[in-house]
Amino acid sequence: MFKRLFGKKPDRRTPSPEPPDLSRAGLTSLFGVGGVRETTNVVLTRMPTLVDTATRFGGVPGYLEATAWPRCPSCKDPMMFVGQVEMGPAQPLRYPRPAILYIFLCQSDPTAEPSCETWSPASGCAAVFAQEGVATTLRPPTEDFVDRARVAELVADAHARPDPARWELLDQRGHKDHHTTLFGQYACAFRSELSVCGQPIDGITRTQAHYAAMAALSKDRAMFIGGFPDWVQGPSSARCACGKAMESVLQFGAFDEALNLGDAGEAYVLACPDRCAPSSFALEWQSC
Numbered sequence: 001m002f003k004r005l006f007g008k009k010p011d012r013r014t015p016s017p018e019p020p021d022l023s024r025a026g027l028t029s030l031f032g033v034g035g036v037r038e039t040t041n042v043v044l045t046r047m048p049t050l051v052d053t054a055t056r057f058g059g060v061p062g063y064l065e066a067t068a069w070p071r072c073p074s075c076k077d078p079m080m081f082v083g084q085v086e087m088g089p090a091q092p093l094r095y096p097r098p099a100i101l102y103i104f105l106c107q108s109d110p111t112a113e114p115s116c117e118t119w120s121p122a123s124g125c126a127a128v129f130a131q132e133g134v135a136t137t138l139r140p141p142t143e144d145f146v147d148r149a150r151v152a153e154l155v156a157d158a159h160a161r162p163d164p165a166r167w168e169l170l171d172q173r174g175h176k177d178h179h180t181t182l183f184g185q186y187a188c189a190f191r192s193e194l195s196v197c198g199q200p201i202d203g204i205t206r207t208q209a210h211y212a213a214m215a216a217l218s219k220d221r222a223m224f225i226g227g228f229p230d231w232v233q234g235p236s237s238a239r240c241a242c243g244k245a246m247e248s249v250l251q252f253g254a255f256d257e258a259l260n261l262g263d264a265g266e267a268y269v270l271a272c273p274d275r276c277a278p279s280s281f282a283l284e285w286q287s288c
């Protein structure tokens with residue numbers, strides 16, 4: 001916005017670039033057949049009340065089977081519940097059987113000791129796991145630090161006033177209490193789109209047209225499943241317990257103010273390509 005207000009006026013001597021052709025043919029001509037992939041854009045809508053669908057972000061988790069709230073092995077505190085996503089053979093997030101994926105991340109004060117290396121999939125400071133089964137009834141968590149009424153209040157407030165005033169609210173009520181959940185709660189809609197390979201491709205020299213297409217495609221994408229991950233620092237080197245290199249299956253930025261992913265950070269939910277076990281998931285985040 002500032003750029004538009006205070007930036008230089010367009011130079012009329014140089015013609016403005018053509019808007020990028022985002023059709024499959026247009027993208028394939030730029031990135032090659034192997035450089036274009038389907039992706040599922042997860043469109044998040046902030047909700048005023050707690051919702052109980054199998055796929056959602058924020059609020060409190062709804063489990064298929066009762067489970068203890070994951071705690072960070074480093075600081076020992078309960079991790080923050082980020083969200084849950086339905087998986088299955090026909091779901092955008094692929095899994096051999098119907099299941100729900102749960103995502104928790106330690107969001108302890110980064111200046112506190114011990115400092116938790118929440119960005120590293122090897123640190124254990126994130127818990128990403130599947131529960132198998134069909135989502136008919138979801139069980140709420142039983143831990144007494146999760147006060148559903150207070151979370152509902154927070155969610156309603158985040159919906160009504162989506163601005164930093166909430167930080168003051170948190171301090172008054174106790175930071176720790178509320179940091180087990182996001183500020184808002186989000187319903188999800190899936191939208192099928194195309195993504196392009198952001199890494200250099202052999203034999204293709206990047207031009208302005210490549211960068212314009214990449215920028216246009218990622219403009220309204222806060223979270224997506226599959227496609228080409230958009231690595232901030234470079235591809236993850238995480239491996240599954242079975243030895244296989246993990247792939248990024250879900251990527252998101254800091255879509256909620258409670259999420260700290262560093263400067264323009266992106267989080268990658270990693271999975272074993274074989275989905276060899278309900279535990280064959282991890283999370284890594286990278287920032288500038």
Ligand SMILES: [Zn+2]
Pocket residue numbers: 072073074075076077106107108116125
């Ligand atoms: Zn921690």
Ligand SMILES: [Zn+2]
Pocket residue numbers: 240241242243244272273274275276277280
């Ligand atoms: Zn594996």
